[in-house]
Amino acid sequence: MIEFKNVTLAFKKQKALDNVSFTLKGGTICGVLGRNGAGKTSLFRLLAAYVRPTSGDARVFGENPYENQRITQKVALITDMGDEYNSFSVRDTLKLAAAFRPNWDEGYAQRLAKRFELPVKKAMSSLSHGQRASVRAVVGLASRCEVTIFDEAYLGMDAAFRKMFVSAILDDFTQNPRTILFSTHFIDEMSKLFNEVLILDKGKVAFQGDSDVLRQLRQNSSSATLQDLFIEITGGIDNEGIS
Amino acid sequence: MRAALDGSSPIFQQVKEAIEEEILRGKLAPEDQIPSNRKLVALWEVNPLTVMKGVQLLADEGILYKKRGEGMFVAPDAPERLRRRIGGGFVKDYVEPLVGLADALGIGLDGLCKQISAVWEELRND
Known part of the structure; x- marks a missing residue:
């Protein structure tokens, strides 16, 4: 369903993704993990057709997503930023999303808006970081896109809202199976959400597979937590040159 | 659950x-x-x-x-099957390591039995 063949995305000489190949069958919640600069956001921007590959072949539902409305309307990318200068109200922001998303569920959006205590009349720019994150979470969930990508989307939410967000994803995914990609640095907190994991390291795929395989790896290694195992897989922390 | x-x-x-x-x-x-x-x-x-x-x-x-x-x-x-499956491994998975550990710690058979009795009583009275 998502198929990358030798995909490179370069900015001048810097390669954000370096000859990456992988296939995701979809219908899962896939954790996309990687250190800062590993290429997670680049991968997502390719899927959501914000950019096109420098070389190689990136396909979603068998098609190139770039400038392809059939595909782009099926892919929602929710990030941790934006809307700081958006003078639209929360209500209008939701209306706008509804207009672009063929599977939008208005009733669900309203129930979520209540649960996340969204101030619907206020301008997006006047909200707190966490409230804006909640609006984007509601947009991402209610869009019911075949491919929904949450790129660190909960940043700014407090622990209670984060928990609610995770519960909402799980409950909605149970009733409306689709493909959800979810990037996070809180691996141990979020790991129960995933059944599949893709780990990127320096623009390449370092691990792909069932997240329970990762757990078995951890049990057989010296790592105390999944986070530790993850650091081990991605080459550890480079302490040279700090002191 | x-x-x-x-x-x-x-x-x-x-x-x-x-x-x-x-x-x-x-x-x-x-x-x-x-x-x-x-x-x-x-x-x-x-x-x-x-x-x-x-x-x-x-x-x-x-x-x-x-x-x-x-x-x-x-x-x-189901209960019967589970008891048979888990019971089958009981000695190997639980009793053998326990006896091994007790022996290594120098707790004799009497001591081990006493401790098991004590824990048994405690758990049953809960």
């Missing part, structure tokens, strides 16, 4: 064990329907496909069976 999964062993395994525990404790009796996937997902906050994997393993073993359009039910002989 166990309220939380600890996240250390594979989660499908923990899902399976949690349901087995319910059956062994008699909280899920033969012919009872197990909670829906949705309820288990909400209880443990885990991926529904992972829950289904654990449940499917129990179905493969004949501990649960599926009624079409209704859900998963506890097989009539």
Whole structure:
């Protein structure tokens, strides 16, 4: 369903993704993990057709997503930023999303808006970081896109809202199976959400597979937590040159 | 049902064990329907496909069976089967390491028996 063949995305000489190949069958919640600069956001921007590959072949539902409305309307990318200068109200922001998303569920959006205590009349720019994150979470969930990508989307939410967000994803995914990609640095907190994991390291795929395989790896290694195992897989922390 | 999964062993395994525990404790009796996937997902906050994997393993073993359009039910002989399976490994998995450890610590057979009796009484009085 998502198929990358030798995909490179370069900015001048810097390669954000370096000859990456992988296939995701979809219908899962896939954790996309990687250190800062590993290429997670680049991968997502390719899927959501914000950019096109420098070389190689990136396909979603068998098609190139770039400038392809059939595909782009099926892919929602929710990030941790934006809307700081958006003078639209929360209500209008939701209306706008509804207009672009063929599977939008208005009733669900309203129930979520209540649960996340969204101030619907206020301008997006006047909200707190966490409230804006909640609006984007509601947009991402209610869009019911075949491919929904949450790129660190909960940043700014407090622990209670984060928990609610995770519960909402799980409950909605149970009733409306689709493909959800979810990037996070809180691996141990979020790991129960995933059944599949893709780990990127320096623009390449370092691990792909069932997240329970990762757990078995951890049990057989010296790592105390999944986070530790993850650091081990991605080459550890480079302490040279700090002191 | 166990309220939380600890996240250390594979989660499908923990899902399976949690349901087995319910059956062994008699909280899920033969012919009872197990909670829906949705309820288990909400209880443990885990991926529904992972829950289904654990449940499917129990179905493969004949501990649960599926009624079409209704859900998963506890097989009539499930408690017996579980006791036989877990009991089969009891000496090897629990007694042997315990005796080995007691011996290494210099706790004699009498001492070990006394400690077991004490714990036994304590747990039964809870």
